[in-house]
Amino acid sequence: MFAVLKTGGKQYKVQSGDVLRVEKLAATAGEKIQFNEILMVGSTIGAPLVEGAAVQAEVIDQIKGEKLIHYVKRRRKHSSQRRKGHRQQLTLLRVTDILEKGADKSGVKAAVGAGSVSGAAVAAAAPKAAAKKAAPKAEKKAAPAKSAGGDDLKKLSGVGPALEKKLHEAGVTTFAQIAAWGADDIAEMDEKLSFKGRIEREGWVEQAKELAK
Structure with a gap:
């Protein structure tokens, strides 16, 4: 009886007793x-795998x-x-048995590529991944609301949404x-908001007096 197995991205047709070279596996001699x-396996074709079948080696x-x-x-001016x-690292092995059924009950270590994550590690990580996926996404932090009775400071010359937000944060x-x-308040606010001279240049105080009426 023969079987077709897949490992290292390649397919191999094998029979009991065959010796073959495959991509390096995490196993010792x-x-x-x-x-x-x-x-x-024989005349049974998987869809895509044959359920319960295995090849032991x-x-x-x-x-x-x-x-x-x-x-x-490279043939160029500056060639x-x-x-x-x-030299590709390989594993030399001998096929010892072909199982049509009962692969999960054999107790033999599964062939894993060198450097791959073992099946046990994948199984251990699965609950964590599922929990992470099921966890609700954190709600976005709400933007600070305007104080009660606040005015639309964007009416001042040169004040946009970003600058209005900075003014709100400054109280x-x-x-x-x-x-x-x-004068002292203007100097302090110029320093705090890092736009020296802008308040007087734009005439915010005079505009605010008019808008506050």
């Missing part, structure tokens, strides 16, 4: 592992593939070239407050 992504060794040369050359070698909400400013 002599360890028994089980592939659970089975696309086909024994790890023979961790090896490296043949050396591949990657060569790049450049680069040569780089690479200024009415034209009467601005109309009552003296």
Whole structure:
């Protein structure tokens, strides 16, 4: 009987006793592992996987593939070239058994790619992810409301929504407050709001006196 398994993004047709090389797995020599992504067993084709099927194998060794040369050359005025070698890390294993059913009851460690998150870790993280998804989103912080009886300070020359907000945060909400400013108050507000000379230049005090009537 044969099976088609999937690992490392590739598919392999195997029979019991076959020796094959696959993308490196997180396992040591002599360890028994089980592939659970089975696309086909005999004449049974999965949709996409065959439910309950598995392929068990024994790890023979961790090896490296043949050396591949990657060569790049750019033929331009300022030409450049680069040569780089690479040897893919692989796992050599021998297929020991093909299970049509009962894969979940075998108790054999699942084959996991080197550097991948194990199935146990994924299972442990799932409740946290579900709780995070179910948690209601925090409501947006409401903008500070205008004080009762506050005036529309945007009527002053050069005052927009952003500047009006700064004035509110500084405790200024009415034209009467601005109309009552003296030289010291203007200097203090210039310093606090970082726009020196603007109050006198725009004539806020005179405008506020008119608007407060």
